[in-house]
Amino acid sequence: MLKHINQCLRDCFKVNLLVTLLWTGAILFTFTQNVDATSNLVKRSLKETTVQCLDDGRFYRNPERDLKKMWSNYECSKYYLCLDGEVFEFKCSVGLLFDVTRQICDFKANVDNCDLTAETKVPKPLLHNATCANAAQLGCADGVCLPHEYFCDGSIDCADGSDEGYCDPNNDPNAAEGCDKSLCQLPECFCSKDATIIPGGLNPIDTPQMIIITFDDAVNAENWQLYNDKLFTSERKNPNGCPIKGTFFVSHQYTDYQKVQQLWQDGHEIAIHSITHRGPEDWWKINATIEDYFDEFVGQANIINKFANVRMDEIEGLRTPFLKVGWNRQFLMMKEFGFAYDSSIVAPAFLNPPLWPYTLDYKIPHECVGNNHCPSRSYPGLWEMVLNQMEADEVTCVYLDQCPSNFNGDDIFHMFMHNFKRHYNTNRAPLGLYFHATWFKRQEYLEAFLKFSDYLLKLNDVYFVTNHQAIAWMQQPTISSQLLNFQPWGCKPRQFEMHEVTCTYPNSCKLHSRVLQQDRYLKTCNECPTEYPWIRNEFGLSR
CATH class of the missing domain: 3.20.20.370 (Glycoside hydrolase/deacetylase)
Structure with missing residues (x-):
């Protein structure tokens, strides 16, 4: 498909295919009709630019960019795509920077990899092909052996990240097995082959x-x-x-x-x-x-x-x-x-x-x-x-x-x-x-x-x-027919502690948020915190 995209860019600057490209906004646009791309795309061949070609079908930054300016809005908003040996330059819209890991333009607060030239490819782990002394271990891509439960657990443990790089259900060495109804019993467990079975084997009419x-x-x-x-x-x-x-x-x-x-x-x-x-x-x-x-x-x-x-x-x-x-x-x-x-x-x-x-x-x-x-x-x-x-x-x-x-x-x-x-x-x-x-x-x-x-x-x-x-x-x-006495669905009056009873007149707290750089109002029946609660400071303590 990249060959066809390149031909389209080279000959007419029209995108006629169902092509998802990372354009100058903060989202991915999918074009399904003729779209004039000349106002958004700067085409440069290797003969006209010193930007190195990284021909892997992914967007990247200029590997030779000025290190002193890599965190500037100007430099971090630019990115490149190399197709069939030709380099094409793109630029995010004003106020947005390019996130090379996620391959999107995003707000400055959400981009933290302006120093990264290209998306890092995670190597495939060796798993059972590694030489591990312990049968309960699996191998990272570099041959280091770790306990098998470390692989695809959501936390990177291999130095090269390979333990979390290939973890869909078909590649996860610790993937869950299919439903075993002989072992899966209510109330702790419920499963069926296709999730269409009624719990307890009840008839629909009941x-x-x-x-x-x-x-x-x-x-x-x-x-x-x-x-x-x-x-x-x-x-x-x-x-x-x-x-x-x-x-x-x-x-x-x-x-x-x-x-x-x-x-x-x-x-x-x-x-x-x-x-x-x-x-x-x-x-x-x-x-x-x-x-x-x-x-x-x-x-x-x-x-x-x-x-x-x-x-x-x-x-x-x-x-x-x-x-x-x-x-x-x-x-x-x-x-x-x-x-x-x-x-x-x-x-x-x-x-x-x-x-x-x-x-x-x-x-x-x-x-x-x-x-x-x-x-x-x-x-x-x-x-x-x-x-x-x-x-x-x-x-x-x-x-x-x-x-x-x-x-x-x-x-x-x-x-x-x-x-x-x-x-x-x-x-x-x-x-x-x-x-x-x-x-x-x-x-x-x-x-x-x-x-x-x-x-x-x-x-x-x-x-x-x-x-x-x-x-x-x-x-x-x-x-x-027996639900009239089913306790979890009942409405017997509950007993509340004094502080659990909702107040009539709450405190309206005007609080500054250091993260949001704005004031926010928080209404509560309790005392006002010192700062606006946020991640890693959910109680709004003074810092």
């Missing part, structure tokens, strides 16, 4: 249809009326007489922690969506280390515990920003620090019947979609609340705001009903409705959802539950 509503991002005055006054009202009750509940994946910036505390006190589930919610999107699946995942997710759990008074043992789940799965690094962190479930992995489109959640004791029972980095190893007892996609005519969408924007209220209602029947009339896998609050700003969408939810609440075997409640049912499968 299985409650669970509806799981989730919201991502900040909780604040912008969406509080929606949550408190429109969606989760006291008159909307499940067949057991208990009010319906949702799961909130909370990120840090702009969150009002008094309102988070009220949601938790009202019986909703509070889960984690990171502190920074930083970009670029692929950072979460490619660049984030185990330590980064700890800082982002354990840190946000500490913030919620500290400033919203949510009990730490009730913060059980997380969802990664942009649904970018962090491979074994993410799940090793989750296992080590006591998270109960992840809800970031998307199921393939147009699956009928849809998928049930499963534990990660064994290999995930479906394709890893979206060019994501799903875990390859076993993480016993850790649940994956897999996201079934919504079918919307000829397309699918995970979040509702990703569904066709030209749908009117009637279209939305029919889409809800179609997907409900797709679950209810087959294996009754939980139907997840994944929202950002802004989706409801269209009044006809809000009305369509309320019409849909009110219809479902007339059925005696449909329950709106949290992720935590769904897992509790899967660990103890109970037929619909």
Whole structure:
């Protein structure tokens, strides 16, 4: 394909192929039609420039650039591509620098490799081909032997990085095996060949249809009326007489922690969506280390515990920003620090019947979609609340705001009903409705959802539950006729410590952020911290 690209660049400066090139912006553009590239591309042949050709099909920096200027915006924004012996020069848009490792232009704060000329290629490990004295060891690319469990665990141990360089499920020497139902028993483990089997072997007609509503991002005055006054009202009750509940994946910036505390006190589930919610999107699946995942997710759990008074043992789940799965690094962190479930992995489109959640004791029972980095190893007892996609005519969408924007209220209602029947009339896998609050700003969408939810609440075997409640049912499968006394779905009044009761008038803390270089407001029923909480300073201590 590179030959065709080069011919196109050489002859007409028109991109006519389906070609993904790193252009002058901060994202990857895919061109599917004629695009005049002359204003963005500077063509130089080896006869006209001293820039060395590194002909490996990847972008790189000038190997002979001035070392004193390599960190300057001018030098770090330039990059080159060599095709068939000819060098082509590119330049990021104003304000952006080139990240040679991720092969994208990005904001200055996110680029830390201006001194790196080319993407470092990780060598392939020798594994069993190395001469190791201990049979329990495997070989790095340089022949150094290390314990086999060090390979593909998410942490670099070989000096050359080869232990983490070839780690997809087909190359991971410690890859999880396929489901073994004779060993995988509830409540600790649940698996099936294709994730379509109902827990406990129940018949669909005896299985409650669970509806799981989730919201991502900040909780604040912008969406509080929606949550408190429109969606989760006291008159909307499940067949057991208990009010319906949702799961909130909370990120840090702009969150009002008094309102988070009220949601938790009202019986909703509070889960984690990171502190920074930083970009670029692929950072979460490619660049984030185990330590980064700890800082982002354990840190946000500490913030919620500290400033919203949510009990730490009730913060059980997380969802990664942009649904970018962090491979074994993410799940090793989750296992080590006591998270109960992840809800970031998307199921393939147009699956009928849809998928049930499963534990990660064994290999995930479906394709890893979206060019994501799903875990390859076993993480016993850790649940994956897999996201079934919504079918919307000829397309699918995970979040509702990703569904066709030209749908009117009637279209939305029919889409809800179609997907409900797709679950209810087959294996009754939980139907997840994944929202950002802004989706409801269209009044006809809000009305369509309320019409849909009110219809479902007339059925005696449909329950709106949290992720935590769904897992509790899967660990103890109970037929619909016996759910009136199913304790995890009950609504017996809870006992709270004095500090756990939400205050009426929270402290509104104006705090400076050294990282953001701005002031931020934080509302909490507790005392104001000294600084705005952030990664590695989640309690906002003075430094």
